[in-house]
Amino acid sequence: MSYLPYAVAAWLFIIGLYGVITSRNLVHLCICVSVIQSSSYVLLLAIGYRTGRPAPVYADIPAGTPAVDPVVQALMLTDVVVEVTVMALLLALAVQVHKRLGTLDPDRLRKLRG
Amino acid sequence: MTRPIRTLFFFVSAALLALAFWLSYSDLAPLGRNTSAYGDLVNSITVPQRHITDAVTAVNFDIRGFDTLGEEFILFASVLGVVLLMRRRSDDPMGDHEDKARGRIVPYPSDAVRVTALLLLSPMVLFGLYIVSHGQLTPGGGFQGGVVLSTAPLLFYLASTYPQFRAVTPPRLIEAAEAVGASAYIFIGGVCMALGGQFLENVLPLGKTGTLVSGGTVALIDLGVGLEVSAGFVLMMLVYLEELMEAKEQ
Numbered sequence: 001m002s003y004l005p006y007a008v009a010a011w012l013f014i015i016g017l018y019g020v021i022t023s024r025n026l027v028h029l030c031i032c033v034s035v036i037q038s039s040s041y042v043l044l045l046a047i048g049y050r051t052g053r054p055a056p057v058y059a060d061i062p063a064g065t066p067a068v069d070p071v072v073q074a075l076m077l078t079d080v081v082v083e084v085t086v087m088a089l090l091l092a093l094a095v096q097v098h099k100r101l102g103t104l105d106p107d108r109l110r111k112l113r114g
Numbered sequence: 115m116t117r118p119i120r121t122l123f124f125f126v127s128a129a130l131l132a133l134a135f136w137l138s139y140s141d142l143a144p145l146g147r148n149t150s151a152y153g154d155l156v157n158s159i160t161v162p163q164r165h166i167t168d169a170v171t172a173v174n175f176d177i178r179g180f181d182t183l184g185e186e187f188i189l190f191a192s193v194l195g196v197v198l199l200m201r202r203r204s205d206d207p208m209g210d211h212e213d214k215a216r217g218r219i220v221p222y223p224s225d226a227v228r229v230t231a232l233l234l235l236s237p238m239v240l241f242g243l244y245i246v247s248h249g250q251l252t253p254g255g256g257f258q259g260g261v262v263l264s265t266a267p268l269l270f271y272l273a274s275t276y277p278q279f280r281a282v283t284p285p286r287l288i289e290a291a292e293a294v295g296a297s298a299y300i301f302i303g304g305v306c307m308a309l310g311g312q313f314l315e316n317v318l319p320l321g322k323t324g325t326l327v328s329g330g331t332v333a334l335i336d337l338g339v340g341l342e343v344s345a346g347f348v349l350m351m352l353v354y355l356e357e358l359m360e361a362k363e364q
Contacts, residue, residue, distance in 0.1 A: 002144030010135040014128050021124045022117075048153065051146030056157055056169035059252050059324070063161035069153030070160075070169035074178065077170060078185040081257045081343060085192035088350050092199040095357060107117070 005046035012039035026094040026104045030087060037083050041076050048072035165320040165328045166250045174255065175335045179314040183299055186339060190296045193346040200353040220275045231273035238266045246340035250329035256336040260343025267348050276359050280352070288349050295342025302334055 012035055019032030048069035054061055056070040098104055142148065156177060157169050166172040174182045222228070242263030249255030271279040303314040311317035318330035327333060 002146070003139070005145055006135075006139050006142060010132060010139075013135075014131060017128065017131075018124060022121060046145055047142070047148050048150070049146050050148070055253070056160075057253055058161050058167040058169070063323075064158050066154065067157050067169065069148075069150045070156050070173050071150065071153045071178075073170045074173035074182075077255075078174060078182055078257055081261060082185055082189045082192070084261075085189050085196070085346060085350065088354075089192040089195045089199070092196045092353075096199055 005042055005049075009039045009043035009046065012036070012042060024105050024107065026097060026106060027091065029106065030090040030094060033090065034083065034087055037079075040079070044072040044076045161323060164316060164330070164332075165323040166332055167324060168250060168252060168254075170253065171249045171255050171329075171332060171336070174257075175249070175332045175339075176314075176316050176329070179303075179331075179335065182339075183303070183314070186296065186299055186342060189343065189346060190292070193292065193349055196350050197353055200357055220277075222275065223272060228273040231269040235266055235269045235273070238262060238269060242266065242340075242344070246336055247326060247333070249336040250332045251324065251326075256339025256341075257343055259336075260340040261347060263340065263344035264347035264351070268351060271351070271355070276355060279355070283348055283352060285349070285352055288345050288352065291341055291345035292349055295338050295340075295345055298338030298341070299335060302331055302338065306331060 016032050016034075016036035016039065019035065020029055023029040023032060048071070050066070050068045053067050054065065056067040056073070058065070061067075094104060097109065101109060103109070156173055160166050160169040160172040164172050164176055166176065242259050242265075244259075245254035245262055246256055246259030249259070267279065267283050270282060306315050306317050307313055309317045314331070316330040316332070318334075320330045321328035
């Protein structure tokens with residue numbers, strides 16, 4: 001049980017990669033990329049967690065109380081917002097591909113070039 | 115490479131990847147028993163040295179402020195990329211996107227949707243501003259508050275029509291807000307240097323712990339990031355909605 005989050009992170013990464021490789025639709029592919037990315041969130045939070053310690057917010061606990069690791073939480077927090085914009089960029093690419101080539105199937109893109 | 119061969123190739127690589135995960139995990143302690151000297155140090159100095167009660171914000175905008183500058187510009191670059199990719203081009207294969215039925219009456223959304231969206235609108239603005247401005251005190255800050263703030267124009271869109279949405283979010287203004295928000299971060303870093311510190315060193319007065327003006331530069335950076343994130347999100351909504359409206363008109 002105590003290693004479960006690490007296993008979940010690895011599983012999310014690999015299953016996301018499987019989705020990317022077998023995808024037949026660029027929108028589906030973008031969502032698979034976000035699944036891969038969410039594995040990093042699980043891993044970071046699991047590494048930063050300390051049993052029995054509070055959140056690193058000293059608004060209502062005495063200053064200096066040992067808390068969970070704030071560094072990995074900070075890493076994750078900015079990434080959540082950045083991921084959404086990167087996802088919008090990928091979807092914009094998908095929109096352009098559909099406009100120019102009339103398909104969203106990654107396998108058909110190669111055949112249509114030229 | 116055909117699909118079955120590719121899938122087979124994936125399973126071989128996935129097995130190797132799983133092995134790599136296993137090996138890299140071997141030094142990790144069970145959940146909740148890892149140690150991090152850096153994290154403990156941050157937790158012990160955030161209140162006495164920086165007067166910031168949210169250690170996560172202290173890491174983001176003060177102790178590792180330079181790294182967050184990079185993160186913010188990833189966001190800026192992606193928004194820029196979305197705007198560039200979705201822009202109108204004369205050689206668009208789908209033809210020109212002239213409105214062919216000008217002056218037609220666009221049906222309003224249902225009354226239930228409009229009332230709910232309008233009731234939520236002002237609380238969302240207030241909540242967003244609260245999250246942005248209390249970043250150094252409680253969980254929150256520019257990134258989270260910016261996203262909450264950007265839902266307000268979206269709610270307005272739900273309650274009205276696209277032309278009205280465009281009227282309240284003029285693209286030029288949003289673009290300017292985006293640029294100001296992004297440059298504010300660098301500007302604040304420069305001010306710190308002008309005041310005799312390092313780039314982004316927290317040289318402003320730290321204020322009393324637990325008040326809105328505590329934390330020195332952190333509160334200001336929060337405002338800048340909040341502006342940038344909310345403007346970036348609204349800008350992306352604008353270009354996507356523009357695309358959607360064009361598609362509908364064809």
